[in-house]
Amino acid sequence: xxxxxxxxxxxxxxxxxxxxxxxxxxxxxxxxxxxxxxxxxxxxxxxxxxxxxxxxxxxxxxxxxxxxxxxxxxxxxxxxxxxxxxxxxxxxxxxxxxxxxxxxxxxxxxxxxxxxxxxxxxxxxxxxxxxxxxxxxxxxxxxxxxxxxxxxxxxxxxxxxxxxxxxxxxxxxxxxxxxxxxxxxxxxxxxxxxxxxxxxxxxxxxxxxxxxxxxxxxxxxxxxxxxxxxxxxxxxxxxxxxxxxxxxxxxxxxxxxxxxxxxxxxxxxxxxxxxxxxxxxxxxxxxxxxxxxxxxxxxxxxxxxxxxxxxxxxxxxxxxxxxxxxxxxxxxxxxxxxxxxxxxxxxxxxxxxxxx
Amino acid sequence: xxxxxxxxxxxxxxxxxxxxxxxxxxxxxxxxxxxxxxxxxxxxxxxxxxxxxxxxxxxxxxxxxxxxxxxxxxxxxxxxxxxxxxxxxxxxxxxxxxxxxxxxxxxxxxxxxxxxxxxxxxxxxxxxxxxxxxxxxxxxxxxxxxxxxxxxxxxxxxxxxxxxxxxxxxxxxxxxxxxxxxxxxxxxxxxxxxxxxxxxxxxxxxxxxxxxxxxxxxxxxxxxxxxxxxxxxxxxxxxxxxxxxxxxxxxxxxxx
Numbered sequence: 001x002x003x004x005x006x007x008x009x010x011x012x013x014x015x016x017x018x019x020x021x022x023x024x025x026x027x028x029x030x031x032x033x034x035x036x037x038x039x040x041x042x043x044x045x046x047x048x049x050x051x052x053x054x055x056x057x058x059x060x061x062x063x064x065x066x067x068x069x070x071x072x073x074x075x076x077x078x079x080x081x082x083x084x085x086x087x088x089x090x091x092x093x094x095x096x097x098x099x100x101x102x103x104x105x106x107x108x109x110x111x112x113x114x115x116x117x118x119x120x121x122x123x124x125x126x127x128x129x130x131x132x133x134x135x136x137x138x139x140x141x142x143x144x145x146x147x148x149x150x151x152x153x154x155x156x157x158x159x160x161x162x163x164x165x166x167x168x169x170x171x172x173x174x175x176x177x178x179x180x181x182x183x184x185x186x187x188x189x190x191x192x193x194x195x196x197x198x199x200x201x202x203x204x205x206x207x208x209x210x211x212x213x214x215x216x217x218x219x220x221x222x223x224x225x226x227x228x229x230x231x232x233x234x235x236x237x238x239x240x241x242x243x244x245x246x247x248x249x250x251x252x253x254x255x256x257x258x259x260x261x262x263x264x265x266x267x268x269x270x271x272x273x274x275x276x277x278x279x280x281x282x283x284x285x286x287x288x289x290x291x292x293x294x295x296x297x298x299x300x301x302x303x304x305x306x307x308x309x310x311x312x313x314x315x316x317x318x319x320x321x322x323x324x325x326x327x328x329x330x331x332x333x334x335x336x337x338x339x340x341x342x343x344x345x346x347x348x349x350x351x352x353x354x355x356x
Numbered sequence: 357x358x359x360x361x362x363x364x365x366x367x368x369x370x371x372x373x374x375x376x377x378x379x380x381x382x383x384x385x386x387x388x389x390x391x392x393x394x395x396x397x398x399x400x401x402x403x404x405x406x407x408x409x410x411x412x413x414x415x416x417x418x419x420x421x422x423x424x425x426x427x428x429x430x431x432x433x434x435x436x437x438x439x440x441x442x443x444x445x446x447x448x449x450x451x452x453x454x455x456x457x458x459x460x461x462x463x464x465x466x467x468x469x470x471x472x473x474x475x476x477x478x479x480x481x482x483x484x485x486x487x488x489x490x491x492x493x494x495x496x497x498x499x500x501x502x503x504x505x506x507x508x509x510x511x512x513x514x515x516x517x518x519x520x521x522x523x524x525x526x527x528x529x530x531x532x533x534x535x536x537x538x539x540x541x542x543x544x545x546x547x548x549x550x551x552x553x554x555x556x557x558x559x560x561x562x563x564x565x566x567x568x569x570x571x572x573x574x575x576x577x578x579x580x581x582x583x584x585x586x587x588x589x590x591x592x593x594x595x596x597x598x599x600x601x602x603x604x605x606x607x608x609x610x611x612x
Contacts (some may be wrong), residue, residue, distance in 0.1 A: 190470035201446035207428035210461035
């Protein structure tokens, strides 16, 4: 069979995709390092930016399960709590202070791994059936984790836990966000990711086309919890104080709003959802203060927004669409009519050969 | 040698006996059709074979391996593929993705290799893409590779479903009413297609069909079921003359 394998892509486009993104990322990384140091970004904005980063990781994490896979988890704050507490305990009790800055990535990853291990325990019983089951199990899980932490006096109980150094800064957050996006993207555009999508479309048909549905569900859930754990670890080292009330169902609701605001099944959407939601919520803080209304009303905002989103724009800003730069190269160009197998292109190639 | 032997397959839906003592042996390379009126339990038989339902009793032996009780995906990877009566494509995904999903089990990189984009990943992905494209070429769908599959015309959706089933690299293909909703010209095309893939992929085919044009045209052996029971078996010509079959389809003649 005469199958042309390589596709001719304009050199400029090739250069842009191969290097420009990396170049751009390096510049942004440098900026995240320089700007807070020189005082161009004040500490408040610095903090908001870090929260945006953490929320991006959380949103992508939840989007894997709720958006791409079409299941419904409402307990991701539980995994976040696990990551936060694990990492905090590690850096306060286990790792000596002098080593802490160097071992910070390690601490964060361990936080994620512990969250992943718990996800594995939750996943096995709850994925026996489909549908609302997972929502109920994760809801219960969220509550169990919160109550458990409240009742363990050694880690502060309801008073919370502190003593971590402020290790999460803007450059670190940026790096973790990039890593998260990279991993999540690779996950989605792989065999397993296609399995995830097929589950959302039609689970029975997926099983009948050799997809190991059980494996796909469990792995996706564990991966998602791992990312939530990482976000939790970063959160703990930003706030330097964590308490069980910070990881209730309200936190999970925040994540849900960000996922559905940004758009299900889209990494770019997750990023946008997290950015918009965090900024709106911060803006609301000063607006409420200015208007002299109690800050409690911010709590009303998230559920209200969730309801309106579900009614008026269930697909969110970017539902099921993706920015081209978040799609791997191999998947990208073929979409723009450069399909080498296309009859049109094959004929064109033949006629070119004849001419030469 | 028998490729698949089904013996005494029985299935109850709570109080309703959907399939009763169904027996079937398929030789390698055969094309057998199951016919019968609506609700006779034909699709249930397919669901039992592929593990969607677990039979109340009976054995299904495929190449010496017992299939009853295995999870669906393992049954599929052991070499059985099927299509659906009502088309069940992954509607929101592209044609290419539909084909690639069906190759899930044959991919040999680990999830870790995938999320870190290690070299093994790219090689394997390229292989899958090539294989999928070759398959699409056979089915004349290569120009539609990046179309969202719900946007395909009906006939092409049917073809894609068969292509997708073949992507799992089966030895036995179960076709559930492939000609449903097709016009006569499309049916002729389908008959050619089935004969072509049968030869090219060396398939054994088990077919459920209502359209007699298809059944009589290509089946070597026909099994007639009604109310879950086998009422006749034989070559197309034998079946056409069989009084019990005529009775099942046209109703009993009023006795005087």
